[in-house]
Amino acid sequence: MSFKTKFFKISNPITKNFSFGRFSNLLPFGNQILVYHLVSDADLKHAKHLFPYRSVKQFERDLGFLSMHFDFISWDTFVKNKTEKLTTKKPTILLTFDDGYSEFYDIIYPILKRKGIYAINFINPKFIDNKELMWRNKASLIISKILENKELQSKVSQFPNFGNDLKINLDSILKINYKNRDRLNIIADHLEIEFDIYLKNKPVYLTTEQLLKLKNDGFGISSHGWDHPLYNQLSVENQLANTQQSLDYMTENHFLNDSFAFPFTDHLVENQFFDSIFRQNTDLKFTFGAAGLKLDSNPKNLQRIPVEIGNYSAEEILKNEILYYQFLKKFNKNRIIRS
Ligand SMILES: [Zn+2]
Known part of the structure; x- marks a missing residue:
């Protein structure tokens, strides 16, 4: 704080x-x-x-x-x-x-x-x-999807550098920065979250x-x-x-x-x-x-x-x-x- x-x-x-x-x-x-x-x-x-x-x-x-x-x-x-x-x-x-x-x-x-x-x-x-979805919006969307879906919660724990603590995993997603923003795309692929479909269904910008x-x-x-x-x-x-x-x-x-x-x-x-x-x-x-x-x-x-x-x-x-x-x-x- x-x-x-x-x-x-x-x-x-x-x-x-x-x-x-x-x-x-x-x-x-x-x-x-x-x-x-x-x-x-x-x-x-x-x-x-x-x-x-x-x-x-x-x-x-x-x-x-x-x-x-x-x-x-x-x-x-x-x-x-x-x-x-x-x-x-x-x-x-x-x-x-x-x-x-x-x-x-x-x-x-x-x-x-x-x-x-x-x-x-x-x-x-x-x-x-x-x-395209802005990288910070990608982070928020991934977190929302994980919180809604138990299956994704276990799937994300298998991701490299992630563990069994959901809160820590979500925190690490939120902390991904501009420099390593490509990591958000890799996580989304792993969880089968499609940013393009999300954007098509509801315009964000x-x-x-x-x-x-x-x-x-x-x-x-x-x-x-x-x-x-x-x-x-x-x-x-x-x-x-x-x-x-x-x-x-x-x-x-x-x-x-x-x-x-x-x-x-x-x-x-x-x-x-x-x-x-x-x-x-x-x-x-x-x-x-x-x-x-x-x-x-x-x-x-x-x-x-x-x-x-x-x-x-x-x-x-x-x-x-x-x-x-x-x-x-x-x-x-x-x-x-x-x-
Ligand atoms: Zn801004």
Whole structure:
């Protein structure tokens, strides 16, 4: 459990008793950037072991709370406020969604449209049109299938480096990383799980047609890397290549090529990457991590607040993030320092 998770566990029972108004004047930044993945009432085998996604009701509750205390802004307004250093009367929120899940089109888009709220989608072009299942979704799907089927549970225990402890086996599957992601295909073959059939039966990601409709309706489509790598596992050359490939896709398709959100985390990504990517792409204005309320030694790299943590509501996340930021600040640890 990370230090922040422990902090939230202790702080939440306390912050719960106070209204958000007691925290809002401790907000360190005028604008907050929130990141979700998807919203659904369904049991999504390819996602449920990766992050706790909101039900429609929970999402609507989040939006209700957020609209009371913040103004939702568009990407254009965000860039304008940031570059012209404008301050707003009410704190603002830029809503972002990662990975390009089809639920954005089917579920989230109608809700946001009805409420007049803007959002930006950070997508991996490789998986658009459901050409392939993203490697993390493969891990979640394999785990779901194993949990549903006793036969697969014994079958997986015979797999090289696996044993009789189901929990340990599932943990090892979830820990497979970008570098050795091919192992997921080998395990799936061994268990006769067919990713292509799963994708054919139910589209997981947005299609090109949906992206165009969203764009034409004013929503943002932007870059999240080509195929969702973990950046600190790549050489700087490969970090740049993966990012550039996704930025080029945005340019070619007339989506947003002025922003980029790191898949997973920007942890340990060095200044050399930022210097090169901003030099190569003069349109690029900001890049985004997901470390919560935090400053970054690179002023063009902004940290977003991940909302899908435990069972916390957006209100609880924000209260605890604010408290955590103020705590870190006391120890001068509220800024990510890059080498
Ligand atoms: Zn992602």
